[in-house]
């Protein structure tokens with residue numbers, strides 16, 4: 001997802017910048033944060049859960065749809081396409097929305113995403129054929145791609161400096177939280193709703209946070225950074241004044257902040273010009289050239305793509321999307337409730353990770369947690385092997401039940417260890433890149449994430465059918481083992497380093513000692 005890509009980048013870079021230039025400004029910002037957190041921006045940040053609702057909602061939907069689409073039970077192919085088209089369109093939409101956000105501002109793009117969320121939710125809720133559902137999920141994919149890119153960017157540009165550093169944290173938290181909400185809603189409608197209608201409410205409810213966000217956005221200001229870039233300093237000034245709270249913000253402080261934004265934009269433009277002159281190529285290509293041909297940038301990109309690719313290819317989202325399908329196949333009587341444990345464990349251990357990550361370190365937390373993912377995957381493979389999957393009409397025997405519980409327990413081990421490491425660490429990607437290629441590098445790594453997400457969503461059920469469930473889980477286990485060696489070989493520890501030190505590590509090699 002492009003979501004966390006830009007946010008941490010701006011967070012760190014502007015944190016340092018503001019703190020260096022005007023200590024009092026940063027202090028005032030910090031004091032002001034406490035007020036901001038509970039204000040509209042706090043609400044706004046939590047509305048980020050919006051894009052995640054739509055990734056979590058599919059699990060319960062797939063088992064509740066039954067024959068309401070195209071008048072037949074969904075096959076593996078239907079389920080795979082319905083699920084993965086969302087990731088595919090998100091992948092295309094995020095780079096496009098970054099162009100729109102530069103041309104027209106952040107607010108119009110957020111509004112556009114909200115309209116797409118509402119429209120997509122309605123199309124899904126009113127679908128009577130598989131292809132209509134695919135269209136609805138694809139529209140939502142566009143919305144997710146745009147929202148996950150522009151919302152954190154907008155918040156990062158709007159909130160006072162000291163608040164921004166928390167954005168990576170909040171972002172992953174709100175994603176996993178959105179998935180929990182979607183699972184709970186899915187479960188309630190699957191259990192208590194009218195069988196052929198419940199799922200329609202589950203997907204349709206995706207429109208509600210979008211409507212709320214629309215209303216909120218209309219009253220929020222445009223990003224001051226974008227306004228300065230668009231040569232509208234007077235409007236930018238008014239926004240800064242407003243976000244600082246008019247009583248505290250002396251005009252001196254507002255001028256300082258405005259000036260710092262202007263200086264930064266001029267520096268960016270100058271360095272872009274200089275680069276393109278030095279390399280005598282078109283400026284659009286310079287960034288790419290820098291990213292691929294400067295060894296330390298190439299190393300940073302390799303690491304970021306390895307981590308993002310591994311985050312998806314380890315198979316986690318196949319559980320996020322299909323856990324209810326798996327648990328109903330295993331004969332659990334309330335599969336949507338059982339699968340809620342996946343989303344809830346993911347959320348709880350994400351919270352734990354965020355408390356631990358700065359103490360244990362990124363490299364170390366990955367090296368410790370991935371082996372437990374492998375254990376969880378191999379144990380579930382064993383569980384699947386020793387459990388005969390009962391035909392739908394046959395009641396479960398005790399041995400079947402204990403096999404099913406082994407699978408459930410090992411999936412929990414896997415999910416918890418995923419959430420502790422791989423679920424979070426890749427989103428710290430921006431700290432690997434120097435400023436000149438930070439945004440581009442994070443964007444490419446994020447695209448790798450969506451691409452791998454798409455591949456996993458598309459192939460999971462066909463793999464379960466053709467390879468058997470056991471071998472599918474073994475395959476994910478092997479990918480994790482390979483990934484562990486990759487991390488061990490090339491991912492240096494960056495915890496506790498300044499951004500310059502972190503990017504400096506990759507100057508003459510991988511920086512792994």
Ligand SMILES: O[C@H]1[C@H](O)[C@@H](O)[C@H](O)[C@@H](O)[C@H]1O
Nearest residue numbers: 172175176317320346423424
């Ligand atoms: O960091 C997030 C989180 O782990 C989510 O639970 C998962 O669905 C996303 O794909 C991932 O990017």
